[in-house]
Amino acid sequence: MFVMVVLPLVYTVYISFTNYATGNILSKSQVIELLTQRYFIPPNAPTFTFRPYGDESGIYALHLAGTAGEYVLFPDGRLFPAANHRFLDLDGDGIADELDGRRRLSLAELVRFVSRLQALAVPFGEGVIRLTTLSTMRVYSPQYHYDPTNDRLVDRQTGKEYWAKDGNFVSADGEKLDPGWVAFAGLANYLRFFRDPLYHQAFMRVFAWTVSWAVLTVVLSFALGLGLAVLLNDRHLRFRRLYRSLLIVPYAIPAFISILIWRGFFNVEVGLFNQFLGQAFGVKVPWLTTPFWARFACVLTNVWLTYPYMMLVSLGALQSIPEEMYEAAKVDGATGWQRFSRITFPLLLITVAPLLIGSFAFTFNNFTLIWLLTRGEPVVEIGSRAGATDILLSYAYKLAFMGGRGSEYNMTAALAVIIFVIVALISGISFSRTKALEEVSRGL
Amino acid sequence: MAFRGKSPRFWLGRLIRNLLAWMAIAFALFPAAFVLGTSFDPAQNLRTARIVPAQPTFANYLYIFQERQEIHFPRWVINTVYVAGITAVVGVFLCALGAYSFSRFRFRGRRAGLLTILLVQMFPQTVGMVAIYLILQTVGRQIPWLGLNTHPGLILVYLGGAIGFNTWFMKGYFDTIPRSLEESALVDGATPFQAFWRIILPVARPILAVVFVVQFISVYSEYLLASLILKGSEKYTLSVGLQLFIGEAYNRRWGSFAAAAVLGAALILILFYALQSQIISGLTGGAVKE
Numbered sequence: 001m002f003v004m005v006v007l008p009l010v011y012t013v014y015i016s017f018t019n020y021a022t023g024n025i026l027s028k029s030q031v032i033e034l035l036t037q038r039y040f041i042p043p044n045a046p047t048f049t050f051r052p053y054g055d056e057s058g059i060y061a062l063h064l065a066g067t068a069g070e071y072v073l074f075p076d077g078r079l080f081p082a083a084n085h086r087f088l089d090l091d092g093d094g095i096a097d098e099l100d101g102r103r104r105l106s107l108a109e110l111v112r113f114v115s116r117l118q119a120l121a122v123p124f125g126e127g128v129i130r131l132t133t134l135s136t137m138r139v140y141s142p143q144y145h146y147d148p149t150n151d152r153l154v155d156r157q158t159g160k161e162y163w164a165k166d167g168n169f170v171s172a173d174g175e176k177l178d179p180g181w182v183a184f185a186g187l188a189n190y191l192r193f194f195r196d197p198l199y200h201q202a203f204m205r206v207f208a209w210t211v212s213w214a215v216l217t218v219v220l221s222f223a224l225g226l227g228l229a230v231l232l233n234d235r236h237l238r239f240r241r242l243y244r245s246l247l248i249v250p251y252a253i254p255a256f257i258s259i260l261i262w263r264g265f266f267n268v269e270v271g272l273f274n275q276f277l278g279q280a281f282g283v284k285v286p287w288l289t290t291p292f293w294a295r296f297a298c299v300l301t302n303v304w305l306t307y308p309y310m311m312l313v314s315l316g317a318l319q320s321i322p323e324e325m326y327e328a329a330k331v332d333g334a335t336g337w338q339r340f341s342r343i344t345f346p347l348l349l350i351t352v353a354p355l356l357i358g359s360f361a362f363t364f365n366n367f368t369l370i371w372l373l374t375r376g377e378p379v380v381e382i383g384s385r386a387g388a389t390d391i392l393l394s395y396a397y398k399l400a401f402m403g404g405r406g407s408e409y410n411m412t413a414a415l416a417v418i419i420f421v422i423v424a425l426i427s428g429i430s431f432s433r434t435k436a437l438e439e440v441s442r443g444l
Numbered sequence: 445m446a447f448r449g450k451s452p453r454f455w456l457g458r459l460i461r462n463l464l465a466w467m468a469i470a471f472a473l474f475p476a477a478f479v480l481g482t483s484f485d486p487a488q489n490l491r492t493a494r495i496v497p498a499q500p501t502f503a504n505y506l507y508i509f510q511e512r513q514e515i516h517f518p519r520w521v522i523n524t525v526y527v528a529g530i531t532a533v534v535g536v537f538l539c540a541l542g543a544y545s546f547s548r549f550r551f552r553g554r555r556a557g558l559l560t561i562l563l564v565q566m567f568p569q570t571v572g573m574v575a576i577y578l579i580l581q582t583v584g585r586q587i588p589w590l591g592l593n594t595h596p597g598l599i600l601v602y603l604g605g606a607i608g609f610n611t612w613f614m615k616g617y618f619d620t621i622p623r624s625l626e627e628s629a630l631v632d633g634a635t636p637f638q639a640f641w642r643i644i645l646p647v648a649r650p651i652l653a654v655v656f657v658v659q660f661i662s663v664y665s666e667y668l669l670a671s672l673i674l675k676g677s678e679k680y681t682l683s684v685g686l687q688l689f690i691g692e693a694y695n696r697r698w699g700s701f702a703a704a705a706v707l708g709a710a711l712i713l714i715l716f717y718a719l720q721s722q723i724i725s726g727l728t729g730g731a732v733k734e
Contacts, residue, residue, distance in 0.1 A: 006564060008572030008579060015574060228468055231461055238462075245717070246469045249476055252716040253709045254665040256683040261475045261705060264694045270491035271694070272478065304471070365568045368667040372687055393570060400574050401672065409574050416571045423567060 009420075016413035019167045019185045022406025028164075028181040032146050032153075035169070035177060039121075039128060039140035040157045048129070048137045052110045053099035059113045060102040063087075064129075064137060072099070075116050079124070110134060153177070189414035199411070202386035202395065210391040213298060214363040218356055221303045225310025226348070230340070232311075233318045244315075251308035259372040262301045263288075266373075291388035294374050298389050302369055306359065317351040318344070357430040361423055367393045392419050476709075483702035490698040504703035516678055517704055520685040525711075527595055527670075527681055528663040531602045532656045538607055539655060540648070543614035544640050548623070558615075561608045569605035570668045576601055577672055593675040601673065602663050610655045617651040618644065654722045657715055664712060682708050 026034070046068035054060035063082065064071040070082035087096035097104055105113075114134065121128040127141040144153040144162075153162040153169050162169035167183030168176045193203045228247060232240050250258060265272040266287035277283050288294045321344060329339050370376060376390030376398065385398045392415060400412035478495050483504055485497035508517040545551075546558055569576075577592070580601070584591015591597055625647065626639040634642070645652070667683040674680050680688075686708065690701045 006560075008569075008575035009564065009567065011575035011579065012572050015578075224468075228465075231465055231468075234461065236458070237465070243465050243469065245720075247472050249472050249713075252713050253476060254661070254683070254712050256665055256667050256686065257705045257709050258475060260686060260690055260701070261479055264490050264690070264698065264701075265475065267490065267694045269695065270489060270698075272490070275491065304475075308472070362568075365570060367570055368665075368683075372667065396571075397573065397668070400577075409578070412574045416574065419571050420567055423571075 020410045021408045024180040031181040038143045040143045046139045052105040053102040206395045217302045221306035222310045225307040226314045229314035248308040317348045479702045488699045490694045504699040520682045524681040532659040539610040542611040547618035565608035
C-alpha cells in the first residue's frame with residue numbers, strides 16, 4: 001500500500017518540479033561522463049598504418065607504424081612498443097611476414113575479424129587510438145573538456161564554451177548539448193500550461209471539455225436514473241423487480257466491453273446507427289470523426305453506463321423518504337408535480353449529493369471510456385497532442401507515453417498534480433457540505 | 445381485482461408507465477442483445493451482421509479458442525482471472541488484517557494511519573501513472589519478475605490501489621461484531637491471531653465475499669494501468685487484448701469480437717447477479733465501479 005500509493009504520489013510531485021523527460025533522464029555526472037567520452041580527430045592527429053597478424057581463429061596482434069612511433073596492439077587493448085616483439089621478414093621485401101610466430105593475415109581474414117577492432121579505444125597521450133579504415137588508425141582527442149571549477153564544458157574542436165544551466169550544457173548563443181540531466185525546474189512546468197502557447201491552448205480546451213463532460217454526464221444520467229427510480233418506486237407497477245434487474249444490465253457488463261461495442265455502433269461506415277439513420281433518413285452522421293459528434297457519442301455512451309448507478313442510488317434514497325410527508329402534502333392539496341419538486345427532490349438531494357460529487361470526480365478521470373471510445377480524437381489542431389475529446393487524464397497519458405516529442409514525464413506529472421488539486425477541492429467541498437466527515441471522525 | 449372500477453385516466457397512466465419502463469429496458473439491453481445475437485452470425489462485418497442470424501453457428505466461439513498469432517483469447521481470460529483472483533484474495537486478506545487491527549487495537553499512530561488511508565484514497569491511482577511506471581521500471585532492474593510487463597508487478601500496483609478503501613469498508617463491519625465473541629476465545633487461551641482467524645473471519649464472511657467480488661470485478665475491468673504495464677500480447681489481460689483485437693477491425697472481426705465479448709461479460713454478469721444485493725450495497729455505499 002505504501003509502496004504503490006504514497007510513493008507514487010510523492011514521486012509524482014517530485015517529477016513535476018523537475019525537467020524529467022526524454023533527453024533529460026540521466027544524472028549530471030552520467031551526462032558529463034558521456035560527453036567527455038565523445039571524440040573528434042584534430043587536424044594534426046597522428047596516423048598509424050597497421051598490419052594484422054594471427055591465424056584462422058582470429059587476430060593475435062596488430063603492428064602499428066606511424067610518425068608517433070611503432071607499436072604492437074593486441075585486440076584486448078594492450079599496447080606495447082614494437083621493439084619488445086619479434087618480427088620476421090621471410091622474403092626480404094621490408095614487410096614482416098611473422099609477428100611472434102603468427103603469420104600475416106589477408107584482407108579477407110581481417111574483414112572477418114574486424115568487428116572486434118571497431119570497438120577499440122586505446123588510450124594514447126591525450127586521446128585514444130581508434131580504427132579509421134581497414135589499414136589505418138588515428139589518435140582521436142576528447143571533444144569536450146570538463147572544467148569543474150566553472151561547471152562548464154569546453155569544445156576543443158571549436159573552442160566554444162558550454163555552461164551548465166537548467167539541466168543542459170548551453171553555449172552563449174543558446175546551443176544545447178544532448179543529452180541533458182535531471183534538474184530542478186521549480187514551477188516552470190506548471191507555468192508552461194498557463195503561458196507557453198504550445199500547452200496553454202490545449203490545456204484550456206481540455207480542461208473546459210473535461211468539466212463539461214463530467215457535468216453533462218452526471219446531470220443527464222442522474223435525470224434519467226431518477227426518472228426511472230420514480231417509475232419503479234410506484235408500488236402498483238407490476239414486474240418491478242424484473243424491470244430493475246433488466247435496467248441494471250449496463251452496470252453489470254464490464255465497461256471496457258460495452259464501450260468497445262458502442263464504438264462499433266458509432267462506426268461511420270459499418271456502424272449500427274449510421275445504417276439505421278441512412279435507411280430511415282438517408283443521412284450519414286460523422287460520429288467520432290468531428291468534434292461535436294465525438295463528444296456527443298462520449299456523453300451518450302457514458303450516460304448509458306452511468307444511469308443504472310444513479311437509479312439504484314435514487315431508489316435507495318426514495319425509499320427512505322417517509323410516507324407521511326406525502327400524505328400530509330396530499331391533505332394540503334399538493335399536485336403530483338408539487339409533491340415531487342417540493343418534497344421528493346430536495347430530500348433526495350441531501351442523501352444523493354455526496355454520491356453525485358463522487359460520480360463527478362470519477363467521470364472527471366474516466367480514462368477508460370475516453371480512451372477506448374475515441375482515444376481523445378478527433379484532432380482539432382495540427383501539431384497539438386490534445387484532441388477534441390481528450391480529458392485531462394488522457395492528455396497527461398499522451399504527454400508521457402505517446403511521444404511525438406518524446407516522453408514529457410515532467411509535464412504529465414505537473415498535470416497529474418493539477419488533477420490532484422482539483423480532486424482534492426471537489427472532495428473538500430463534498431465533505432464540508434455533508435456530514436460525512438463527522439461520521440468519519442466518530443469511526444476513528 | 446383491486447384495479448376494477450378505476451377510471452380510464454388511471455389505466456392510461458398505467459399503460460404509459462409500463463411503456464416508459466419498456467423503452468428504457470430496450471435502451472439498456474439493445475447493445476447486449478445485439479452482441480449476443482451477432483455472436484452466432486458467421487458474418488464478420490458489422491454491416492452485414494444480423495441480430496437474428498439467418499444461419500446461426502458456433503463458429504465464432506470455436507474461432508476465438510484457437511491459439512493464433514497475436515490473438516490469445518483463452519490466454520487473456522486466464523491472465524485476467526489470475527491477476528484479478530490473486531489481487532482479490534490477497535487484497536481481502538490484507539484488508540481484513542488491517543481492518544481488524546484498526547478496529548480492535550489501540551496503538552500509536554492509529555488515528556493518523558486511518559486518516560492517511562482516507563486522504564490518500566481520494567486520489568485516483570491512475571493519476572500517478574508516470575510514477576508507477578517509472579517505479580516499476582526501476583524495480584524491474586533489480587527484481588525482473590516484479591517489473592514492467594509482469595503479472596506480479598501489475599498485481600502489486602492493483603493491491604496498492606485497492607487496499608485503502610476496502611480497509612475502511614471492512615473496519616466499519618468489524619466494528620459491529622461484538623467483542624465478547626473473541627474475548628471468550630482469548631480467555632480460553634487463544635492467541636489474538638487465532639481469535640481473528642477462527643472467530644472473526646468466519647463471522648465476517650459476507651463482507652469478505654463482497655470485498656472479494658467488488659475487487660475482482662474492478663481489476664477485471666481495469667484498463668489504463670494494465671495497458672501501461674503489460675507490453676507483450678501473451679501477457680495481456682482481457683481489457684487490453686480485446687481492445688487491440690477489435691481496434692479498427694469492425695468490418696473484419698465483429699463476429700469473433702462479439703463471441704469474445706459475450707464470454708468476457710458472462711463471468712462478471714453471473715457474479716454480479718448472484719450477489720446482486722450485497723454488491724450494490726457495497727458499490728453504492730461510496731465506491732464507484734470502474
